[in-house]
Amino acid sequence: MSRADAEGVAPVANTAGADPVIVGMEVLIEDVRFSYPSGVEAVKGVSLSIRPGERVAIVGQNGAGKTTLVRQLNGIFRPTSGRVQVGDWITSEHTIAELATRVGYVFQNPDEQLFARTVRADVEFGPRNLGLDSAQVARRAETAIEAVGLSGVADLHPHHLSLSERKRVALAGVVAMGTPVVVLDEPTTGQDAAGVDMIAQVVAALTDAGRTVIAITHDMEFCAEHFDRVIVMAGGQVLVDGHPRDVFVRDAELDAAAVEPPQLTRLARALGWDDQPLSAEEFVGAFARRGAHS
């Protein structure tokens, strides 16, 4: 995706009368704990600081507390103790509706968030609620629908789309909101190779424009190839937090979190290489440095 497209997804400049998009907000999570009414403590003291424009992947087993943690950001859950700050707002002092202007959230199951009669109407709903004029709403929706590759089906009922397409409709709806922070819960599940590429391009465009992307994922290839920070969670706590190259060598923590490094990172380790290739390109580069095949 070109730079121009990236700006289309989230314009950086705020000229008079133009579409108002806030970009760049820090997220601070300070010693957050969260217990469900059942008494189960799902988040047990997490502190994180996430800069504007970061691409953060949160990984770990089902039940590790990943979803519970990110739901503190948009007020679906409120910390039992500790605090969460998005920009200058402390989340406990704001309503879910207010927080929705700063944190967009794409659910794992799109059917929990799609409701309109057409793809376009669904994507337009969020920006319209922000009080934008109809031309701005239409433009945002158009750009977001195009970014997820659904222009051809924009006037269909989401019901006629496949699950993987409905997931991309939900993503477009959040992209169109123009929130400074975007949370994606398992964005690549059920996507084919082209769908994963499209989502990766949307993530890149968002972060290039200064917006922060926080994605929960089990897809380590997606994580290694497209994110610059990986947070490994287990038992409601953060075990490791760092660049994928540094995280995917922490065997003890990865074992504890039942996370398996990406295919080529594992392969390089098994071959005894000291590089940590994260993509085919890096892997082949490392192979080339070891001398040509005789």
Place this chain on the structure above:
Amino acid sequence: MISLTDVSYAYPDAEALTLEHVDLEVERGSIAGIVGASGAGKTTLAKIIAGFIPHADGGELSGTVRVDGRDLSTGSLVDAVSVVGLVIQNPFNQISGAKYTVREEIAFGLENFGTPRDEMQRRVDEVAALLRIEHLLDRSPYALSGGQQQLVAIASMIVLRTPVIVMDEPTAQLDPAGTRMVFDVLSALRETGITIVIFEHKLELLQQHADRLHVVADRSIVLSGAPDDVLADDRLAQWAVGTTRYVTAGRLARERGLLPPEVPLPVSFEQAERVFDRERSVR
């Protein structure tokens, strides 16, 4: 076990065919993996193999669909469900909505087949142990995570012991440990003679567990073969089908003259370990 011959299908009121001239053979007691881009017709194919098309969804089906010796295209849906269990893509939609607990939910199909109560309980316990969901049996099917619902949906099909199980992306919401467990369970079921057709995007697992892979593209099955042959096929990209990162790296190394063309592209971890090991390969 499964034999589709020249099958074409159009949904009711649709102008175009969704599938055209599909041929598919799956042997008894094997795992067939079906791969293909979204929108290629995989879900339609799953419903045809399970008899939901044409019996539930209507539309125009031509050609023959034989499963376990029966012609599903002419039989009834009741015939079909006694032979084939279908695990659909979104587990939330698979849950009956009629039951209060996971135990009752898993037993729902058996109940409909008139299975005696004590046998029903035994089989539910067995399948729950197999998929490690015993701790969920007394919970409401709706109070579960997506991954847990997916395991319950799988359990409710496995428990029926149909000779064929068709699964449409059954592990999409599971973590890697859960996904591996499901594939291990499927491999164990295969050993008991059950035939499994699985629609999946997780290619490394298909490479490890499937006996054959079939590629759906352009409204038909365009390639069938051993997983290693299919995943190394140069045409996958043109059908918008991915492959393992080992193949991608092998192909890139070959393009740059780092691997001679006579070295087969590595498909699995083990093959890649041999191909990329300088110490062993340099002679």
